[in-house]
Amino acid sequence: MAFAITSNYSGEHAGQYLAAALKTSKSLEYLTVLENVKFKRNITKVATSGMITNANCDFTDAGTLTLTERVLNPKELQINTDLCKKDLLEDWQAAQMAAGAHNNGMSGDFTAFLMSHLAATIADHVETNIWNGLDSNGGEFTGFMQAGNGHFENDAAIVEADNSGGAGTAFSASNIIANLGILAAAVPSAVYTKEDLYIYMSPTTYRLYINAISALSAFPFNHMGQYTPEFEGIKIAVCPGMVENKMAAAQKSNLFFGTDLVSDHTEIRVLDMQDLDGSDNIRVVAKFTGGTQHAQGGDIVRLD
Numbered sequence: 001m002a003f004a005i006t007s008n009y010s011g012e013h014a015g016q017y018l019a020a021a022l023k024t025s026k027s028l029e030y031l032t033v034l035e036n037v038k039f040k041r042n043i044t045k046v047a048t049s050g051m052i053t054n055a056n057c058d059f060t061d062a063g064t065l066t067l068t069e070r071v072l073n074p075k076e077l078q079i080n081t082d083l084c085k086k087d088l089l090e091d092w093q094a095a096q097m098a099a100g101a102h103n104n105g106m107s108g109d110f111t112a113f114l115m116s117h118l119a120a121t122i123a124d125h126v127e128t129n130i131w132n133g134l135d136s137n138g139g140e141f142t143g144f145m146q147a148g149n150g151h152f153e154n155d156a157a158i159v160e161a162d163n164s165g166g167a168g169t170a171f172s173a174s175n176i177i178a179n180l181g182i183l184a185a186a187v188p189s190a191v192y193t194k195e196d197l198y199i200y201m202s203p204t205t206y207r208l209y210i211n212a213i214s215a216l217s218a219f220p221f222n223h224m225g226q227y228t229p230e231f232e233g234i235k236i237a238v239c240p241g242m243v244e245n246k247m248a249a250a251q252k253s254n255l256f257f258g259t260d261l262v263s264d265h266t267e268i269r270v271l272d273m274q275d276l277d278g279s280d281n282i283r284v285v286a287k288f289t290g291g292t293q294h295a296q297g298g299d300i301v302r303l304d
Contacts, residue, residue, distance in 0.1 A: 024123040027130045030198050030237040030252050031292075037258040040073040043295045072258040074291035075141040079118065085280040114270060118286055126290055127241035130257065133292075141291045144255070145243045145302070152248065157297030161186040169304075171204075171245050173211040179247070179303060180209065184232045186301045187249050196252040198235050202242040209236075246304040254296055260289050 034041055051063030125139075133140040134149055144151050152158050161183045163169065171179060183199065191197060201209075206229070229236040234249065269285040294300060 024119065025127040025130070025241075027127055027200075027237075027239040027241055028257055030200065030239065031130070031255045031257045032253055034072070034256055034258040035261050037072060037074050037260050037289070037291075040071050041256075041258055041293075042069040043072055043256060043293055044069055070293055070295060072256055072291055072293035074258045074260060074289035075135060076287070076289050077139060077141075078288075079121070079284065079286040081284050083114075083282040083284065085274075085282060114282070114284065115268070118268070118284065122286065122288065126257075127239070129241070129290065130292055131239065131241045132243050143241075144292055144294065145246050145248065145304070147243070147304075151292060151294055152297075152300065152302045155294070155297040155300075159186050159188070159298065159301040161301050161303040163303055169245060171208055173208045173215070176205065176208040177212050180231045183247055183249055183301055183303045184234060186303075187234070188299060188301075191249075191251065191299045192234075194251050198237040198250065198252060199231060200237045200239050200242055200248045200250065202244055202246075203238055203240055204244055205242070205247065206236065206238045243304070246302070248303070249301040250294070251299065254294055254299055256293050256295070258289075258291050258293070 046065065048065050049063060051065070053060070053062045129140050129143050131143045131145045132150075133143040134146050135142040136149075142149065142151060145153075147153070163179055163182050180199065187197070209231070229238065268287075269283075271283040271285070273279045273281040273283055
């Protein structure tokens with residue numbers, strides 16, 4: 001008699017698996033994550049001017065406070081795929097399945113393995129889309145640095161560092177420090193001292209930086225004698241999904257990733273089709289949401 005497992009997770013239970021998947025996306029360590037965005041979330045921006053005046057005995061209205069909003073609207077995404085159990089018999093996971101060609105239902109261990117693989121797939125996809133996704137493409141949401149249509153390129157308030165003075169657009173070990181200097185110099189003074197300020201770069205760019213400072217014997221050690229990834233006092237965030245030959249400087253509190261981990265739309269299903277249609281297929285379904293947005297464009301610097 002076949003032994004089969006069909007696992008269904010929805011709402012908060014599915015959210016627990018998806019939360020674990022998303023946390024393996026490296027860039028999310030350096031973003032503000034909003035976990036329960038049902039449909040959309042308004043990111044409020046506050047700007048004030050002239051509010052502090054000389055004291056007197058009267059109440060005199062002074063200054064302005066301006067509230068503007070930017071909308072974070074996570075996109076609904078899904079995974080639908082079929083796996084053949086026979087293909088797994090040659091894999092080490094076959095040892096976790098009941099013996100016999102017609103007695104090979106999924107074990108609990110294999111379901112956990114499958115969830116882990118699904119988590120890695122979701123994390124890799126989210127990591128890439130955070131920086132280089134485009135909502136008009138199927139299965140993607142718009143990222144910060146997508147060429148032509150990214151959030152940073154569509155906000156005129158964002159500071160664009162000028163690297164036309166010879167630093168070069170294609171990063172190399174010989175020009176990466178110059179490019180970083182241009183980026184750091186463009187960071188607004190009010191932002192430069194913030195604790196959550198980061199320079200976001202790809203692993204390739206970071207490797208070029210390490211190569212350059214190695215040649216100069218100029219590793220930035222802290223007071224404990226430990227190496228800290230930073231440039232001119234700004235911490236470096238190495239993001240696998242960052243677009244090559246591009247960098248950005250921003251606060252973690254100014255960059256947002258939104259998803260919904262508790263709604264009925266959030267779902268993971270692992271269906272053993274043997275009892276349903278007699279096949280040796282495993283059907284995997286996952287539904288989740290994801291999206292990015294920033295708040296204060298004037299506090300962000302991009303270099304590309």
